[in-house]
Amino acid sequence: MDTPAPALRKCAAALLLITLLSTATAPALAGTERSRLTAAAARVTITRDTWGIAHVSGNTDADAVFGAIYAQAEDDFARIEANYLTALGRTAEAEGQTALWADLRQRLYVDPLDLQARFAESPAYLQALMRAWADGLNYYLATHPRTHPRVLTHFEPWMALSFTEGSIGGDIERISLTDLAAFYGGERIAVAAEESGPVPREPRGSNGIAIAPRNTVNGHALLLINPHTSFYFRSELQMTSRQGLNAYGASTWGQFFIYQGFNEKTGWMHTSSGVDNVDSFAETITRSGGTITYRYGTGQRPITTRPITLSYRKADGSLATRSFTTYASHHGPIVASQGGKWIAEAMMWKPVPALEQSWLRTKTQDLASYMQIAERKANSSNDTLFADASGEIAYLHPQFVPIRNDAFDYTKPVDGADPATDWKDLHSVASLPNAINPGVGWARNTNDWPWSAAGSDSPKAKDYPRYMDQFGENPRGVHADLLLTGRHDFTPERLIAAAYDSYLPAFARLIPPLVKAYDALPDKDPRRARLAGPIGVLKAWDYRWGADSVATSLGVLWGGKMWREAGTFVQAEQINVPDYIATRISDVRKLDALGEAADQLTRDFGTWQVGWGQINRFQRLDDSIQPHFDDSLPSIPVPFTSAQWGSLASFGARPYSNTRKLYGSSGNSFVAVVEFGPKVRAWAVTAGGESGDPASPHFRDQADRYAGGKLRPVWFYPADISAHASRRYRPGATNKKH
Numbered sequence: 001m002d003t004p005a006p007a008l009r010k011c012a013a014a015l016l017l018i019t020l021l022s023t024a025t026a027p028a029l030a031g032t033e034r035s036r037l038t039a040a041a042a043r044v045t046i047t048r049d050t051w052g053i054a055h056v057s058g059n060t061d062a063d064a065v066f067g068a069i070y071a072q073a074e075d076d077f078a079r080i081e082a083n084y085l086t087a088l089g090r091t092a093e094a095e096g097q098t099a100l101w102a103d104l105r106q107r108l109y110v111d112p113l114d115l116q117a118r119f120a121e122s123p124a125y126l127q128a129l130m131r132a133w134a135d136g137l138n139y140y141l142a143t144h145p146r147t148h149p150r151v152l153t154h155f156e157p158w159m160a161l162s163f164t165e166g167s168i169g170g171d172i173e174r175i176s177l178t179d180l181a182a183f184y185g186g187e188r189i190a191v192a193a194e195e196s197g198p199v200p201r202e203p204r205g206s207n208g209i210a211i212a213p214r215n216t217v218n219g220h221a222l223l224l225i226n227p228h229t230s231f232y233f234r235s236e237l238q239m240t241s242r243q244g245l246n247a248y249g250a251s252t253w254g255q256f257f258i259y260q261g262f263n264e265k266t267g268w269m270h271t272s273s274g275v276d277n278v279d280s281f282a283e284t285i286t287r288s289g290g291t292i293t294y295r296y297g298t299g300q301r302p303i304t305t306r307p308i309t310l311s312y313r314k315a316d317g318s319l320a321t322r323s324f325t326t327y328a329s330h331h332g333p334i335v336a337s338q339g340g341k342w343i344a345e346a347m348m349w350k351p352v353p354a355l356e357q358s359w360l361r362t363k364t365q366d367l368a369s370y371m372q373i374a375e376r377k378a379n380s381s382n383d384t385l386f387a388d389a390s391g392e393i394a395y396l397h398p399q400f401v402p403i404r405n406d407a408f409d410y411t412k413p414v415d416g417a418d419p420a421t422d423w424k425d426l427h428s429v430a431s432l433p434n435a436i437n438p439g440v441g442w443a444r445n446t447n448d449w450p451w452s453a454a455g456s457d458s459p460k461a462k463d464y465p466r467y468m469d470q471f472g473e474n475p476r477g478v479h480a481d482l483l484l485t486g487r488h489d490f491t492p493e494r495l496i497a498a499a500y501d502s503y504l505p506a507f508a509r510l511i512p513p514l515v516k517a518y519d520a521l522p523d524k525d526p527r528r529a530r531l532a533g534p535i536g537v538l539k540a541w542d543y544r545w546g547a548d549s550v551a552t553s554l555g556v557l558w559g560g561k562m563w564r565e566a567g568t569f570v571q572a573e574q575i576n577v578p579d580y581i582a583t584r585i586s587d588v589r590k591l592d593a594l595g596e597a598a599d600q601l602t603r604d605f606g607t608w609q610v611g612w613g614q615i616n617r618f619q620r621l622d623d624s625i626q627p628h629f630d631d632s633l634p635s636i637p638v639p640f641t642s643a644q645w646g647s648l649a650s651f652g653a654r655p656y657s658n659t660r661k662l663y664g665s666s667g668n669s670f671v672a673v674v675e676f677g678p679k680v681r682a683w684a685v686t687a688g689g690e691s692g693d694p695a696s697p698h699f700r701d702q703a704d705r706y707a708g709g710k711l712r713p714v715w716f717y718p719a720d721i722s723a724h725a726s727r728r729y730r731p732g733a734t735n736k737k738h
Contacts, residue, residue: 026141026153037139040132041731046071048727051712052690052698055238055721061125062132064241065256069136070731072235072253073147076692077140079232080254081152082625087163088112092312093319094150100312100322101177104184107308108326108333109172109349110162119158122352129359130157133256136731143732163255164354164378171278171347171381179336179343184324202652202666203643204228205447206260207476208269208385209484209495210393215441216490218677223267223387224499225249225260225672228643228650231620231627231687233669234259238716239362247362248682248716250670257359262674262682264716265365265389270382271445273398274471277348277380279423281331281416282341294329294342295417304328331416331423343413346423348400353378367392367436374399377426383445383453389676395443395453397432397468406465433459433468442484446476446648455485475506475578475646483648492675492683498648499671500709502544502639505646506578507555514558514594515539517587527591534598534608545647547613547639554608556616556641557597562589563644577644604660613637616653617661618707620688620700627665629656638664638707649709671711683711 029037044067047055054071058064073080085091089106092099119130134155141147141154181187209224216222227234227250234250239258249261260269283294285303293300309323327334331344348354353376364370366388380400387393402423408414414421435443438454445453449469451461461469482505483498490498518535521528534554541551562581581590598608605614619635621628629635643650650667672684685705691698705712715721 025145025148026138029138029142034142037135037142038732040066040135041070041139044070044731046729046731047721047725049715049721049724050726051701052696052726053236053238053715054690055240055715057240059242060128061241061243061245062128064239064245065129065132066136066139067731068237068239068251069133069254069256070140071237072251073137073140073144075235075690076232076253076623077144077147077149078623079625079692080137081149083163083252083254084155084159085151088159089310090151092310094313096313096315100310101181101185103310103312104308104324104326105172105175105177105180105335107310108328108335109347111306112158115158115161115351118161118352122161123356126352126356126359127157129256130160133157133160139731160256161351161355163252164351165259165358165380165382174278174347175335175345179338183335183337183342184326203447203474203650204666205272205643206270207444207446207480207499207648207650208271208383209444209480209498210269210385210387210395210442211484211490211495212387212393212437212441213391215488218491218675220675220677221387221389221391221393222490222492222495223262223269223385223674223676224495225262225267225269225670225674225684226499226648226668227260227270227670228652228667229669230666231664231669232692236670236684236686236690238721245363248714249672255358258362259358260670261362261672262676262680263362263364264680265676266367266370267387267674267676268361268370269385271385272447273381273383274447274449274469275381275398275401276410276467276470277398277400277402279331279346279402279404279410280335280413281329281344281346281421282338282413283329283331283334283344283416285342292327296330297417297419301330303334329416338413341413344416346402348378348380350378350400354380366390367394371396371429374429377429383450385443385445387674387676389680391676392437393441393443394437395435395445395450397434397450399426399429399432401427401432401468403427404465404467406467410467411470433464435459440485441488444477444480444484446474446480447471448474448477452477452481455481472576474576475504476643476648478505479503479646479648492673492681495673496683496709496711499673500640500649502546503646504543504545504552504555504641507541507559507645508543510559510578510582511538511541511543511555513582513587514590517591520587521591527595531591531594531598534594537609538594545612545639545641547637548611549639550609550611552612552639552641553601553610553615554594554597556612556645557600558590558594559645561593561596565589578646612641613639615662616641616651617663618651618687618703619663620703622694623692627663629659629661629663631659631661635661635663636703636707640668640709643667668706671709672714673711680716682714682716684714685709685711 043063044058056067089103092103134157137155207226211222213219234252238248240246247258247263249258286293292303329344332346334342335345336343357376357378360373377399384396433450435454438457440455443454545552566580601608616638617635640649640651641647651664652666653662653664669687674682689698689701
């Protein structure tokens with residue numbers, strides 16, 4: 001869900017027509033319904049601080065949910081709707097046929113009738129929260145008639161079960177839309193540029209660091225929360241109630257729980273994991289008349305069929321439908337055909353336990369209670385870095401890990417006819433490669449393997465099945481280890497400094513061989529003269545980024561040339577990009593790529609001696625979900641780089657068809673450092689600002705702080721919130737810019 005499906009591109013007149021026809025107004029509330037929701041709103045108070053952050057309080061947890069989702073809708077209803085169009089498999093109703101295949105992929109798992117049944121069977125407390133969620137969104141729409149949803153004019157409580165954990169790209173995104181379209185539609189669709197190679201895939205994930213009291217000056221545990229997502233992916237807010245809720249942090253647009261954050265006693269940070277918990281099974285198909293079966297062991301089983309009808313918006317703004325007959329084996333839905341076999345995809349689908357786990361962990365009071373919630377085993381794709389006020393810290397592996405026969409290579413489709421390949425029960429939480437209260441006094445993850453999560457106290461790969469990790473190590477992990485190992489002097493300020501440390505370990509590995517290749521050139525080789533200047537700059541580089549650094553400009557553009565050439569091969573083979581450049585690309589190509597990088601700088605900026613900040617920019621022009629940029633309009637220099645090169649502070653930037661400069665659209669999105677002392681203290685920054693409304697003073701008021709790594713104090717306690725309040729109101733009050 002990190003990147004929405006592309007909108008249908010038509011001429012300006014057609015786009016205007018579609019815009020007019022594809023927006024709607026929420027239905028008016030009936031008298032009794034309006035009275036009920038108005039009474040709910042009266043139990044909620046929203047306080048906006050001087051940064052526009054919503055601090056929501058209610059009598060009950062459900063009241064807090066009502067207020068939190070209402071505040072989110074005030075800030076960016078468009079992103080809430082976009083997320084639920086994706087989750088419900090209804091994006092094509094807004095964007096047209098190009099989104100049909102993403103919708104079908106979602107609907108292979110998300111069946112509205114199934115979710116309604118699960119809602120009816122869910123615990124009473126969870127039903128109350130989901131009803132409050134739907135009420136808050138519907139009350140927002142009823143009190144904001146100028147908000148015109150593209151599709152979703154009314155929210156039902158069960159819809160919350162379609163989107164139950166807030167990571168940047170759910171497990172389902174591993175299913176190829178190209179293969180899906182070929183199987184169910186006999187169609188060849190355009191492959192995304194980042195999948196085919198021309199545009200490198202920016203690393204998605206996060207950094208998390210937990211530091212035990214023994215390694216801090218103040219004797220308090222510290223937690224770094226540093227998600228790397230597309231910008232403006234989450235709302236920052238606080239939720240409190242008289243039922244013990246008091247959680248602050250980042251909430252993915254449209255969800256009613258704090259996904260990455262803290263309460264007064266505990267803090268949790270999720271990083272994308274390399275665990276293998278999505279597997280493909282190759283089914284051997286037999287057709288006999290109108291019957292389709294697949295081989296399993298020595299017998300045949302019938303393929304399950306299910307009709308799915310999707311709506312999509314036509315160019316004239318009207319709706320049409322397309323129907324599919326979909327197939328599934330006991331392993332999961334059929335998503336592709338390869339080598340004459342049908343491919344079934346197995347993944348976690350536990351919407352009620354997943355939503356419970358996401359909500360209940362926000363109310364935990366210590367590591368023991370957090371681990372008790374984790375026993376629901378409904379977290380499939382996220383590692384967790386944990387810290388609490390008693391001084392306990394942990395790295396926790398995802399809890400949904402099926403037991404498999406480690407003799408099979410699950411990184412490729414396995415033979416579905418062989419019962420030995422089947423998923424068995426789930427691993428117990430205790431049997432996972434966790435690092436709990438490690439002796440080194442720190443734990444961390446940078447979307448790399450768990451085998452270096454806690455230095456010498458990390459879990460050992462030899463003790464676990466190989467499917468526990470598919471990522472391996474990465475340069476950010478190397479960087480984090482250098483900053484954490486042997487240090488016992490951490491303060492909140494020093495942890496913030498570590499989060500923005502400028503070292504780029506990938507280039508410390510890549511540049512010396514480049515220099516050596518240059519030094520080995522024959523005296524008369526023309527590249528000696530041509531590359532002398534750039535090589536001299538790189539030879540003197542300390543491998544640290546900086547806004548004025550010419551070496552950073554050269555290094556990143558040079559590395560980017562070869563990153564593009566690695567393309568889908570590196571991703572398919574799960575090879576670390578710097579490793580690929582170091583070991584698979586010839587010295588000749590490395591030297592030529594440096595010349596090309598210098599030429600590009602000269603062509604675009606008049607000289608190759610360009611400081612990195614002149615090229616690498618942050619810009620927020622409007623509220624478009626799809627990013628776009630303009631060199632002629634104001635932007636801000638950003639000194640840090642892509643995470644690919646080992647920068648802990650990540651800024652995924654690239655040039656666009658109309659720009660020479662590189663503009664970021666992903667990477668650091670929300671950054672926070674939390675100290676668990678007698679009173680919790682925290683500092684944070686959000687990319688751009690809290691509001692998605694360009695007319696709001698909080699649309700880009702944090703941009704300079706974001707680019708400079710200057711975190712602001714978080715107002716957590718009532719007295720601090722009151723001292724820094726800009727507005728206090730009830731949902732439904734006269735609308736003002738937030």
